[in-house]
Amino acid sequence: MGAVTLGFGLTAWVLRGNIPDPASVAGFAALVAGLRLYRPSWIILPSCCGGLLAAVLATLLTAQGTSAPLALTLAALIPILSIALATRNPSFAPESMLEEGMLLMLALGLGAAVGPAILDGWHSAGALNVAAERTDRSMPAWVLSTAGGSAVMGGAWSLWRHR
Numbered sequence: 001m002g003a004v005t006l007g008f009g010l011t012a013w014v015l016r017g018n019i020p021d022p023a024s025v026a027g028f029a030a031l032v033a034g035l036r037l038y039r040p041s042w043i044i045l046p047s048c049c050g051g052l053l054a055a056v057l058a059t060l061l062t063a064q065g066t067s068a069p070l071a072l073t074l075a076a077l078i079p080i081l082s083i084a085l086a087t088r089n090p091s092f093a094p095e096s097m098l099e100e101g102m103l104l105m106l107a108l109g110l111g112a113a114v115g116p117a118i119l120d121g122w123h124s125a126g127a128l129n130v131a132a133e134r135t136d137r138s139m140p141a142w143v144l145s146t147a148g149g150s151a152v153m154g155g156a157w158s159l160w161r162h163r
Contacts, residue, residue, distance in 0.1 A: 003044045004079045007051025012072060015059045023113045025056055030109025033102045040099075054079050096162055107151075 032049040035042060058075035062068050085092045093101075122139055 001083055003047035004051040007048035008055045011052045011055035019063050026109045026112035030106050033105035036102045050079050
């Protein structure tokens with residue numbers, strides 16, 4: 001509980017309404033999820049990162065027009081309720097569910113961290129193409145279907161493995 005509070009309070013104080021770079025936040029979340037998968041006994045750093053992400057959510061809510069005290073309260077409720085449910089019922093989040101969540105957080109964090117750079121590169125390549133005026137610069141459907149198919153197959157494998 002203390003690490004979550006420390007991460008939330010410190011991040012809310014440091015940001016003070018400034019919106020952080022989404023790729024940096026996503027990359028940091030992916031790094032922490034990877035460390036948690038590598039060393040499951042490390043619980044302080046992921047707890048502190050949970051508070052950090054809740055404070056970033058409060059900053060984003062404030063930027064969307066919510067008053068700062070309400071945004072902080074709403075964002076703080078997410079880790080508070082999670083901690084309350086986990087301490088009240090130990091089977092609330094079994095170890096296999098935590099591992100799957102960290103793996104999903106790692107994949108989503110990496111995707112959100114590098115996705116904008118990949119799209120910028122794709123658009124740059126399209127702009128350098130000689131026939132760029134005649135072609136569509138959007139990402140081809142096979143790229144999106146391959147990524148989506150990989151995610152679906154991974155989810156199906158996980159469901160089959162834990163049945």
